Amino acid sequence: MMALWLQGLLIGLAIAAPVGVIGTLVIRRSLAGGVPLGFATGMGAAVADGVYGIVAVLGFAALAPWLAAIDTPLRVVGALVLGWIAWGIWRSPLNTPAEVGPSVADLGRAFGSTFVLTLINPATILLFAGIFASLSLADQGTAALFVAVGVFCGSALWWLGLASVVGSARRFVSPRAMGWINLASALTIAGFAVVGLAGIWIRW
Numbered sequence: 001m002m003a004l005w006l007q008g009l010l011i012g013l014a015i016a017a018p019v020g021v022i023g024t025l026v027i028r029r030s031l032a033g034g035v036p037l038g039f040a041t042g043m044g045a046a047v048a049d050g051v052y053g054i055v056a057v058l059g060f061a062a063l064a065p066w067l068a069a070i071d072t073p074l075r076v077v078g079a080l081v082l083g084w085i086a087w088g089i090w091r092s093p094l095n096t097p098a099e100v101g102p103s104v105a106d107l108g109r110a111f112g113s114t115f116v117l118t119l120i121n122p123a124t125i126l127l128f129a130g131i132f133a134s135l136s137l138a139d140q141g142t143a144a145l146f147v148a149v150g151v152f153c154g155s156a157l158w159w160l161g162l163a164s165v166v167g168s169a170r171r172f173v174s175p176r177a178m179g180w181i182n183l184a185s186a187l188t189i190a191g192f193a194v195v196g197l198a199g200i201w202i203r204w
Contacts, residue, residue, distance in 0.1 A: 008053075008150020011131060015049065015151070016042075016158035021082065021192050022114050026159055027166050028089065028185040029110060031178065033102045035167035040107040042159020044114030049128075049155045051119065053148030056128040074120045075196050081117060082193035090186040 016022075022045045030038025102110070118124055128151075173181070 004146040005150040008147035009154040012151040012154020016155040030163045030166035031170045037102040038163030040110040044111040045118045046155035048118035050152035052128045053151045079193040079196040086186045086190040
């Protein structure tokens with residue numbers, strides 16, 4: 001079972017490592033609010049990954065038609081959420097990273113935003129379904145569950161490491177640099193929103 005857990009751990013690390021929307025948010029929030037805020041952001045995605053991993057364990061085939069039916073609405077909602085996040089970052093004041101740690105409410109919002117973003121992304125469950133099918137783990141009960149838990153742990157480990165490394169450098173970030181980071185983050189996230197909407201238009 002330990003081998004299955006380690007296999008899942010490596011899968012979780014591989015899924016989390018590429019820099020996308022979640023990675024951009026973790027980096028930006030780690031610089032602005034410190035390691036706890038960055039880690040809470042990443043944990044939202046890790047928990048959603050764990051949920052989808054369990055769904056894949058229980059069997060993805062029955063959900064395929066339902067996901068296909070709501071794919072477009074989910075993409076639209078995801079693009080709107082990304083646009084709203086990008087706008088909020090764009091309007092962030094140009095100041096140094098906060099000296100006071102984030103509140104419980106801040107951590108909750110950071111967690112919730114990435115949890116929802118990951119959960120409403122149909123590509124996530126398709127990815128997990130493909131992984132579990134390739135490993136012949138779908139509907140394999142306890143064995144597959146160990147892999148799903150490993151995926152969650154790998155994802156969480158990556159976000160903890162990224163938040164820790166980036167957060168440790170926040171004391172060196174000047175107000176001007178933070179302004180450029182906010183701008184780059186907002187444009188990157190807005191770009192992902194545009195790509196998501198463009199994908200809907202291309203399929204039509």
